[in-house]
Amino acid sequence: MASTERPSKLSRRAMLGGLAAAAPATGGSALARGPGNPANQPPNVPDWSKYLGEGVAVRAYGKPSQHEAHVVRRDVEWLTASKESSVSFTPLHELDGMITPNGLCFERHHAGIAEIDPADYRLILHGLVDKPLIFTLDDLKRFPRVNRAYFCECAANSGMEWRGAQLNGCQYTHGMVHCVMYTGVPLRLLLAEAGLKPNAKWLLLEGGDAAAMTRSLPLEKALDDTLVAYRMNGEMLRPENGYPARIVIPGWEANMWIKWLRRIEVGDEPWHHREETSKYTDLLENGKARRFTFVMDAKSVITNPSPQAPLNHRRGFTVLSGLAWSGRGKVARVDVSLDGGRNWQTAQLDGPVWDKALTRFYHEFDWDGRELLLQSRAMDATGYVQPTKAELRKHRGVNSIYHNNGIQTWHVKTSGEVENVEVG
Amino acid sequence: MRGVVLGLAAVVAVGAAAEPRRQKLDIGREATAHEIAGWDIAIRPGRGLPPGKGTVKEGEALYLERCAACHGEFGESAGRWPILSGGSGTLSSHDPVKSIGSYWPYASTVMDYIRRAMPYGNAQSLSNDELYAVTAYVLYLNDVIKDEEFELNRENFAELKLPNEPNFIQDNRESAEKEFWKDPCMANCMPGEARIAGRARTLDVTPEAGKGPKVE
Known part of the structure; x- marks a missing residue:
């Protein structure tokens, strides 16, 4: 699993491979970038500052940079019997704002x-x-x-x-x-x-x-x-x-x-x-x-940091980022907890806050390098508050498959690695 | 339903400003009965059955040829393909098996789904008689039809009842879960420090971690 690899190991691999980005070909993780190529860095002048690049309309339908090739939809092979009746997932941890690029929609x-x-x-x-x-x-x-x-x-x-x-x-x-x-x-x-x-x-x-x-x-x-x-x-x-x-x-x-x-x-x-x-x-x-449980209840998730997007800077100023949404209307507020749901602070909503649309939130804090248990909690215009997983299970049990909008917990370790956990 | 009420109010306000009221725009043309008949394949409780007939025995031969590779000879499923039979009495257990006999509410749904989507990869290829026959066999596998000489047709279809029909309830989240509308706690919301109770790594099924377990 890519996310269990230590950043140091990946940095080494990136350097050996001569890649600018350390993201592995199949892992989907945006782990720490390698040191790159010193020949392209100050005081040296890189090739792209000297020679002509491709002209217009060579890329008649534009694509992302070759260095973003790891930002793709991915599937979970063991989930379904065939690719034709299956699902691929949006790389939320690689995106910002509230609009999803067309090629990355699940x-x-x-x-x-x-x-x-x-x-x-x-x-x-x-x-x-x-x-x-x-x-x-x-x-x-x-x-x-x-x-x-x-x-x-x-x-x-x-x-x-x-x-x-x-x-x-x-x-x-x-x-x-x-x-x-x-x-x-x-x-x-x-x-x-x-x-x-x-x-x-x-x-x-x-x-x-x-x-x-x-x-x-x-x-x-x-x-x-x-x-x-x-x-x-x-x-x-x-x-x-x-x-x-x-x-x-x-x-x-x-x-x-x-x-x-x-x-x-x-x-x-x-x-x-x-x-x-x-x-x-x-x-x-x-x-x-x-049956006919049509409406999607209010929900949120912290997209950065998250297991595929660890905190590589180890400590200092940190912007936590995430998405919230509700099938009943606009997102009214998002709260964030760093201690597994004991204490909460209200996050900042940024960009459009539209009816039944994804809404971007940020929370700025100084990370002291200690372990964190990150959670986010969405509230919508009707006053609905996203429940904890325990609260949801109390009402629904665990056999529902659908409509799981329980609060997600990410465990950030001192190394900056992040794991999907549940807290008691 | 307060969310729905709010949503409606917003849409009406926006709609009134953006779209002047219009009568018919005269776009499109009348669809012919012939065109509609070719695409209208929907079957629902009490309506939409095509003319035709087929026996359990005829259905068994078709099923073994065109269905069993994925669903198993007795509907038990091969690999990760959907299970069709069994699972009676499991719905409130820790390992519910949601088959046609144990879970589906209506026999018409079986016929409709086979008609529109099966066999997988060769949809809408069965004749009406084949459709009745395969449906009869699948319902036989679920003990809904008990006699292998039974001939299913448009006239006797309505007699078929699936046992789990009474166990579906309408969406009642907004009353059953009304405690989720509340003033959220901001400080000291739970006693003591948070303790990690479960880790994804324990299961180790994230893609790229190697082959995971089979799930349905």
């Missing part, structure tokens, strides 16, 4: 990525409507559109942590969340175009992938803030995120955000399909299971 597919030719894209809207309609992609783009940034979190994010600390890295414990600026049509405009029958109460959303993914959506939410989105961060959706069109259901579990959207059926009752019965229902200790 993926969850049930039958692989559908590669759809936009010329063949069709969306059918039918059921309890006055006039069933069929739209092309160009049709969707003609509708009035809005731009909104929303977090998208898989209900199973942190699902592997119900029984205890298991994975070392916020990429794996919390990386099934991303936040991008969507451009799309409010779903209520499409529904108005078709005309709803008086007994319309639920919608079935269906994808065009080889799982024909479906979820039932209450009409109330469809008429509220739900979008049919076709752009993320300005450009067209990536294939892995539903190109050319997906549903965006702000604040609600990502499984409902049907990608490659091909059909919307209006009905009077939920469909009780596989993804809302055998999956995405929350098994409680007494054997009963909650």
